Amino acid sequence: MPKYRCKPSWRKIKMLKVVSLAAFGIAMFSYAQAADISSDFVKSQSGKFSQGGMVVLQLTKGTKVSLNGEALPVVDNYTVLGFGRDAKLAQNIRFTRGQKSAQVPITLTKRSYNIQRIDGLPPTMVTPPEAALARILAQGKLKRAARAGLRREADFSHPFSWPVKGRISGVYGSQRFYNGEARRPHFGIDIAAPRGTKVVAPAPGQVTLAEPDMYFEGGLVFIDHGLKVTSAFMHLDSLNVEVGDVVAAGDVIATVGSTGRSTGPHLDWRMFWGGARLDPALVAAGSPSPPSPPSPPNPPRP
Numbered sequence: 001m002p003k004y005r006c007k008p009s010w011r012k013i014k015m016l017k018v019v020s021l022a023a024f025g026i027a028m029f030s031y032a033q034a035a036d037i038s039s040d041f042v043k044s045q046s047g048k049f050s051q052g053g054m055v056v057l058q059l060t061k062g063t064k065v066s067l068n069g070e071a072l073p074v075v076d077n078y079t080v081l082g083f084g085r086d087a088k089l090a091q092n093i094r095f096t097r098g099q100k101s102a103q104v105p106i107t108l109t110k111r112s113y114n115i116q117r118i119d120g121l122p123p124t125m126v127t128p129p130e131a132a133l134a135r136i137l138a139q140g141k142l143k144r145a146a147r148a149g150l151r152r153e154a155d156f157s158h159p160f161s162w163p164v165k166g167r168i169s170g171v172y173g174s175q176r177f178y179n180g181e182a183r184r185p186h187f188g189i190d191i192a193a194p195r196g197t198k199v200v201a202p203a204p205g206q207v208t209l210a211e212p213d214m215y216f217e218g219g220l221v222f223i224d225h226g227l228k229v230t231s232a233f234m235h236l237d238s239l240n241v242e243v244g245d246v247v248a249a250g251d252v253i254a255t256v257g258s259t260g261r262s263t264g265p266h267l268d269w270r271m272f273w274g275g276a277r278l279d280p281a282l283v284a285a286g287s288p289s290p291p292s293p294p295s296p297p298n299p300p301r302p
């Protein structure tokens with residue numbers, strides 16, 4: 001059994017606490033239900049106000065929105081907010097439309113992260129040799145460029161599903177030790193699946209990167225879901241898409257592999273909102289676990 005597999009550890013996601021404040025000149029809204037900021041300004045809301053979470057808001061026509069003082073882009077009345085692994089818990093959303101405005105202080109759900117040890121990696125995958133540094137730097141640039149555009153589509157408002165079914169073998173946020181050496185936290189969710197298993201687009205989008213041989217990621221595909229929401233799929237065996245392809249939810253984009261820094265076939269799915277790294281497990285509905293096989297019928301009594 002490959003060593004990268006580790007026990008999934010799910011934290012119970014606590015209910016979000018939303019506090020409403022009144023300030024001079026700002027309309028007061030009180031929110032009876034936690035996690036619900038429906039108001040004059042918000043028609044619908046999905047997602048989790050949590051570290052690692054992504055929240056999609058459907059705004060009433062003409063509403064403008066800012067997060068901590070920064071205006072957020074809106075397309076087709078939708079906007080999206082994301083929170084990184086260690087995002088500060090106090091966040092402030094402000095809505096305006098004409099003369100009306102509302103300020104909504106939000107307290108994110110705090111996460112705690114586990115420690116994951118991965119041993120048995122080739123030493124060059126833990127500390128890359130000098131000769132590989134130029135290649136790693138160039139690939140870093142390529143990745144940043146592929147996530148830099150502001151594609152004005154609201155594909156992120158489509159419900160996300162799991163790109164592959166399988167057992168979760170690594171969770172978001174874990175502090176990682178490779179062959180005993182501390183490295184960056186793990187920002188993806190690992191789903192164990194046999195090599196060659198089809199990987200499908202979890203939501204619609206456009207392919208902004210399709211590289212078969214990245215140093216750490218191996219086969220790597222990025223899908224841009226609009227307004228800086230990007231999915232990344234790593235360690236792919238084969239790629240079915242090219243840069244520029246527009247994909248629908250469920251389209252086959254690649255197959256599962258064990259390329260790059262990997263010790264066994266699995267899909268590592270990551271999500272970004274600009275520079276913030278999101279937890280796909282908070283974005284996708286349900287669980288990626290395949291249904292358990294039906295239990296065998298009772299043997300007939302003699």
Ligand SMILES: [Zn+2]
Nearest residue numbers: 170188190268
């Ligand atoms: Zn991973």
